Amino acid sequence: MKILKRLGILAIAAAAIFMVSGNHALAAHVSVNIGPAPVCPYGYYEIPPDNCAPDGYYGPEWFTGGVFLGAGPWFHGPDHFYGHVDHSFDFRHGYRGHFPEHGEPPAEHRQEFHGQAMHDARGHEAPRHR
Numbered sequence: 001m002k003i004l005k006r007l008g009i010l011a012i013a014a015a016a017i018f019m020v021s022g023n024h025a026l027a028a029h030v031s032v033n034i035g036p037a038p039v040c041p042y043g044y045y046e047i048p049p050d051n052c053a054p055d056g057y058y059g060p061e062w063f064t065g066g067v068f069l070g071a072g073p074w075f076h077g078p079d080h081f082y083g084h085v086d087h088s089f090d091f092r093h094g095y096r097g098h099f100p101e102h103g104e105p106p107a108e109h110r111q112e113f114h115g116q117a118m119h120d121a122r123g124h125e126a127p128r129h130r
Helices: 001-022
Strands: 082-086 115-121
Touching: none
Parallel strands: none
Antiparallel strands: 082 115
């Protein structure tokens, strides 16, 4: 029994020395999976919960060949991009009209765009000199 007791004390002391010594390396890996981009006919808002934006919210520079460049974490356009948006179709500015469902096809005829504001891909307003 005395041998087991001494071995236990020795193991605890060795573990304490190991923990305090700082001579060990710990590796940490962080992985974030944001999932696929929302499938929306006219793009999606650039902030969570990534709801579909109505026709007319994004200006034409947000689309290439009719395909939305993306916004937020799924943006795949050029660096330092700013594009026009129409705040009258922004729920944060009081819009309460129709919001397309995820996967809904676009209308055959799009609305004419009238927005004057400019946002980056994360929803930040462009500097005034742009």
